[in-house]
Amino acid sequence: MMTLVIGGAASGKSEYAERLVLASAYERRIYIATMEPFDGECLARIEKHRRMRAEKRFETVECYTNLASVTVPPDSVVLLECVGNLCANEMYSPHGSGDRAAETILEGAARLKDQCGDMVVVSNEVFAGGSCYEEGTMAYLRRLARVNRMLADLADNVCEVACGIPVYYKGKEPC
Amino acid sequence: MIFLFGPLYSGKRELAMELLRCDAAELARRAVWDVQDLAAKSGDLPALAEELAKYDVVIATEVGGGVVPVSPDERAAREAAGRLNCLLAQRAETVARVFCGISMVLKGELP
Secondary structure, three states, rough: OEEEEEEOOOOOOOHHHHHHHOOOOOOEEEEEEEEOOOOOOHHHHHHHHHHHHHHOEEEEEEEEOOOOOOOOOEEEEEEOHHHHHHHHHHOOOOOOOOHHHHHHHHHHHHHHHOOOEEEEEEEEOOOOOOOOHEEEEEEHHHHHHHHHHHHHHHEEEEEEEHHHHHEEEEEOOOO | OOEEEOOOOOOOHHHHHHHHOOHHHHHHHEOOOOHHHHHHOOHHHHHHHHHHHHEEEEEEEEEEOOOOOOOOOHHHHHHHHHHHHHHHHHOOOOOEEOOOEEEEEEEEEOO
């Protein structure tokens, strides 16, 4: 079962996604971390998320690009967070797939979905604050929006989290 | 407490007046709005949420749905606003999102 969780800044999407993972029947919890620690703010954010997962017995797998290289056991529940980072990494990192960012992420997600028991994918809502940005930003927004739509198609359940509360657009809460 | 949120100028205060059956003057006493601006200035979001929860209606404009701002201060302000919204939604009996003047109840029920 795959659930896509989308939300804006500090919308409570991470906490909600984690709740879904903890409620899964699969007990081997694998967290796929995608944020490359560039600066202090990244480190603080990584630390915050690490604390949230502390004592919840998550195994952390770091994956900045090429999601398809990650293998997980069949009895696992996977938390992939977050697609916004992964998309930026694929587009801008020297190891990334550049123009094939969307396809690379979708292939990786589909492979993970086939391997694991349950999967929760977190992505970003960054599309409701304006429509006029410089071309580089627009290119990123177009790619991420495409990934979100493709992931929503692949997922069994899709929700947006607003103020910590999920609103389902497809399927239903899996637990 | 009823927590209303939604985009800018989506009809949040009009809905609040309808719910409280009151005029603008009374709304100013019983409700508080633009709490996203208070979040940015607050050093203690749980305490702020507790204080705001004393009003009958609390209203926030959603500001977290855009591109991540380049300025660290703007990023922090947006994070604080989102975090405050989660805290307010937890404390509220009723939570509704207002879109083009139409409300969608996410928690509890509207009076």
